[in-house]
Amino acid sequence: MIDLRNVSFSYNSHPVLAQVNLSVRPGDRIGLAGPNGSGKTTLCRIVMGLLASQSGRIEIFGKVRATESDFVDIRGRIGFLFQDADDQLFCPTVLEDVAFGPLNQGKSLREVRQIVSSTLGDLGLLGFEERFTHQLSGGEKRLVALATVLAMDPEVLILDEPTAGLDEETVERLVEVLRNSRIAQLVISHDRSFLEKTTDKLFTLSHGILKPNGV
Numbered sequence: 001m002i003d004l005r006n007v008s009f010s011y012n013s014h015p016v017l018a019q020v021n022l023s024v025r026p027g028d029r030i031g032l033a034g035p036n037g038s039g040k041t042t043l044c045r046i047v048m049g050l051l052a053s054q055s056g057r058i059e060i061f062g063k064v065r066a067t068e069s070d071f072v073d074i075r076g077r078i079g080f081l082f083q084d085a086d087d088q089l090f091c092p093t094v095l096e097d098v099a100f101g102p103l104n105q106g107k108s109l110r111e112v113r114q115i116v117s118s119t120l121g122d123l124g125l126l127g128f129e130e131r132f133t134h135q136l137s138g139g140e141k142r143l144v145a146l147a148t149v150l151a152m153d154p155e156v157l158i159l160d161e162p163t164a165g166l167d168e169e170t171v172e173r174l175v176e177v178l179r180n181s182r183i184a185q186l187v188i189s190h191d192r193s194f195l196e197k198t199t200d201k202l203f204t205l206s207h208g209i210l211k212p213n214g215v
């Protein structure tokens with residue numbers, strides 16, 4: 001589904017990723033750990049086509065993706081949870097934010113209503129429909145951001161630090177949601193115990209080098 005070969009990236013002259021190889025296949029649950037500033041978010045942004053790598057080869061859903069326009073059709077198929085929920089939520093209410101993606105996909109109002117309530121239900125957010133997103137706590141915003149991603153029924157999920165700002169109970173709910181999902185997952189987290197619970201393969205990014213280490 002996602003295949004990166006020898007992908008390198010620098011911000012100006014600051015090298016961040018060096019010859020990274022990574023594949024995500026159907027059913028994979030891959031964890032990605034690494035210290036602050038090691039390039040985890042940069043890697044996600046390259047996969048989504050939000051940043052262009054300077055070298056290497058990126059194949060997604062069986063097609064090589066090089067120019068910006070090559071990435072347009074992957075955005076509905078890869079669900080990307082941004083590290084900062086404020087980058088993801090832009091509607092006044094939770095209902096509007098979660099409905100936005102499926103409406104854009106051309107779903108009927110009836111289907112969208114159903115999707116919104118089942119997605120919010122899975123995340124323990126029933127009753128949040130009319131809440132104003134900007135008034136939610138950090139943890140609530142993160143869950144709503146995840147709801148907006150899941151509501152689009154993606155084929156792959158990329159979650160950038162999904163547990164940041166969540167209390168233990170909510171982290172456990174998230175573990176359940178991810179374990180019960182059959183969507184291929186790439187999960188970025190500092191939280192080793194969360195990665196051990198949610199993923200089967202673990203990689204660590206350090207000094208630009210991605211290395212496998214068994215969970």
Ligand SMILES: Nc1ncnc2c1ncn2[C@@H]1O[C@H](COP(=O)(O)OP(=O)(O)O)[C@@H](O)[C@H]1O
Nearest residue numbers: 011014016034035036037038039040041042043
């Ligand atoms: N827009 C940017 N311009 C210049 N340097 C950046 C930019 N974004 C991130 N960096 C730097 O690139 C490195 C990797 O950042 P990032 O991918 O956010 O790491 P992580 O997500 O692992 O914490 C860090 O040293 C960071 O300071």
Ligand SMILES: [Mg+2]
Nearest residue numbers: 040041042083
């Ligand atoms: Mg990051």
